[in-house]
Amino acid sequence: MPVYPASFPRGGALYADWVAGYDIAGEEGFAENPDNDAFDNLAEYGLGGAA
Numbered sequence: 001m002p003v004y005p006a007s008f009p010r011g012g013a014l015y016a017d018w019v020a021g022y023d024i025a026g027e028e029g030f031a032e033n034p035d036n037d038a039f040d041n042l043a044e045y046g047l048g049g050a051a
């Protein structure tokens, strides 16, 4: 399970739900970029993109 900062209330579960929709085991961190586009995971999630 990813470890989320304590200052990330409730959104952590939503991000985990987003991660669960993609086959990115091992690359689920905010700064990872499993599809090697211009956006890291946190940006993809925030913008409604695909991992």
Ligand SMILES: [Ca+2]
Pocket: 032, 033, 034, 035, 036, 037, 038, 039, 040, 041, 044, 050, 051
């Ligand atoms: Ca990406």
